[in-house]
Amino acid sequence: MPRWVFPLLIIATLIVVFETYAFQAIKTVTKNKIIRYGWLLFGLLAYINFFYVIFSSDRSSGQTRQFQYAFALLLVALLPKLIILIVMLGEDVVRWVKKGISYFSQEDTKALDGRRKFISQLALGLAAIPLASLLYGIFRGKFNYKVIKYQLAFKDLPEAFDGFTISHITDIHSGSFDNKEKIQYGVDLINEQKSDVILFTGDIVNNFAKEMDEWIPVFSQLEAPMGKYSILGNHDYGDYSKWNSKEEKKANFDAIKEIHPKIGFELLLNENRYLEKDGQKIALVGVENWGKGFNQAGDLQRAAAGIKKDDFKVLMSHDPSHWEYKVKEDDFNYQLTLSGHTHGLQFGIEIPGFIKWSPAKYVYKQWAGLYEEFGRYINVNRGFGYHAFPGRVGIWPEITVIELKKA
Missing domain, CATH: 3.60.21.10 (Metallo-dependent phosphatases)
Incomplete structure (x- = not known):
């Protein structure tokens, strides 16, 4: 197996995890399919563009503006989703722990389902901060x-x-x-x-x-x-x-x-x-x-x-x-x-x-x-x-x- 395959698999796995949690957050707060799948499409285009630039660029050209803007687009797509991942993963840990406790104590866990929408809204709100910061940093x-x-x-x-x-x-x-x-x-x-x-x-x-x-x-x-x-x-x-x-x-x-x-x-x-x-x-x-x-x-x-x-x-x-x-x-x-x-x-x-x-x-x-x-x-x-x-x-x-x- 070529040495580059294993790191590429790790990167692909991380991207899938990022996108899954981000999509779940979007799906929880809106039923609009244009917003849902537009979100996915933007991320996909950012990944494709970045890897295309990496693998198609001649190293003798050094670091080009094309690479810089591909990297910027990748950060815009990825960093907000990292915030979403941290918040939503934390919610999942709490959810799993409480459901584990309820299994033995017979407590009702329906309240957890109602809280999911609030946590998704919170995650998206927090993700907007690095998104706005990145866009300001790039243009101003x-x-x-x-x-x-x-x-x-x-x-x-x-x-x-x-x-x-x-x-x-x-x-x-x-x-x-x-x-x-x-x-x-x-x-x-x-x-x-x-x-x-x-x-x-x-x-x-x-x-x-x-x-x-x-x-x-x-x-x-x-x-x-x-x-x-x-x-x-x-x-x-x-x-x-x-x-x-x-x-x-x-x-x-x-x-x-x-x-x-x-x-x-x-x-x-x-x-x-x-x-x-x-x-x-x-x-x-x-x-x-x-x-x-x-x-x-x-x-x-x-x-x-x-x-x-x-x-x-x-x-x-x-x-x-x-x-x-x-x-x-x-x-x-x-x-x-x-x-x-x-x-x-x-x-x-x-x-x-x-x-x-x-x-x-x-x-x-x-x-x-x-x-x-x-x-x-x-x-x-x-x-x-x-x-x-x-x-x-x-x-x-x-x-x-x-x-x-x-x-």
């Missing part, structure tokens, strides 16, 4: 840019840099964009912050350099008086596509590196630069991608060559796992690190002061926002663009503005 949420501002104080910050501002952006993922007007709005919003410097922490494309071609005129409008600097992210290396040769992959990688000067950014490849103001300076350190368990091109020692331990340092490193495993306890003392990569999984719940949750927290210890340990900080930007799922639910695209203060 992915462009719901938020400017998040922090003020950080450091004793060793040179006085000339008291009040110095950094606009931090990351994860553009230009291959996913589909609305030039909205992207232009996001770029204008970055410029409105009037920061001293703009720092971009990687993933300018999904797979191919050509994805950025139509967006170069837009992103070249970014302005900052003390410069614009950038690094590479994991997607910039072309590791998620199938290439005909090593030479073809290298040519794409070289083309991606050439994008940065075209939009006015100085790309730091395990390098550093000093930013000078009124005779004082801070060090800007840029490493290539370093991720736990994959693509560890980042060389921190090489990137910091020539700078001093006592210098105030801003480190740009795409993957926050680099800070967790290599940077935060480094004796060289990197006062501030800027990262991205996680996107906050583009799905979660954030209510400032009350709750901050995303499945991303189970993968990354630092997954969104500002973190501090040992007097050293990391900001994990939630990303400017989007990837895989063409939307954002509760985790909005972000422009971070950090003001440095002399403590």
Whole structure:
């Protein structure tokens, strides 16, 4: 038996269970056959479309918009039914337990039948929440840019840099964009912050350099008086596509590196630069991608060559796992690190002061926002663009503005 058969059987079984419970809920609350079978047909079309895209796509094309929207349609069809399954399955467990008890006690269980309709209505009502959230995230949420501002104080910050501002952006993922007007709005919003410097922490494309071609005129409008600097992210290396040769992959990688000067950014490849103001300076350190368990091109020692331990340092490193495993306890003392990569999984719940949750927290210890340990900080930007799922639910695209203060 081919290895793919068993996982496919499991997936098919889960789909049947999902659809059965969802159909039972619909059937309980309406007798309209158009609604009943329209519900089934929508799910069936979503599954067929997704698997068609998966099995018909050429892997050398990387992740396409066709895949993104097939995945979005699948989530719209599946996630509400997961809520229905949880509620209805819970009701079934209660029903089975009570019927088991009544078998021995001779109690009447007719009341359970009357409650079934209420539970179905409750399940459908709860399922409407993720459905509405997904639809909002796909059509509006992915462009719901938020400017998040922090003020950080450091004793060793040179006085000339008291009040110095950094606009931090990351994860553009230009291959996913589909609305030039909205992207232009996001770029204008970055410029409105009037920061001293703009720092971009990687993933300018999904797979191919050509994805950025139509967006170069837009992103070249970014302005900052003390410069614009950038690094590479994991997607910039072309590791998620199938290439005909090593030479073809290298040519794409070289083309991606050439994008940065075209939009006015100085790309730091395990390098550093000093930013000078009124005779004082801070060090800007840029490493290539370093991720736990994959693509560890980042060389921190090489990137910091020539700078001093006592210098105030801003480190740009795409993957926050680099800070967790290599940077935060480094004796060289990197006062501030800027990262991205996680996107906050583009799905979660954030209510400032009350709750901050995303499945991303189970993968990354630092997954969104500002973190501090040992007097050293990391900001994990939630990303400017989007990837895989063409939307954002509760985790909005972000422009971070950090003001440095002399403590």
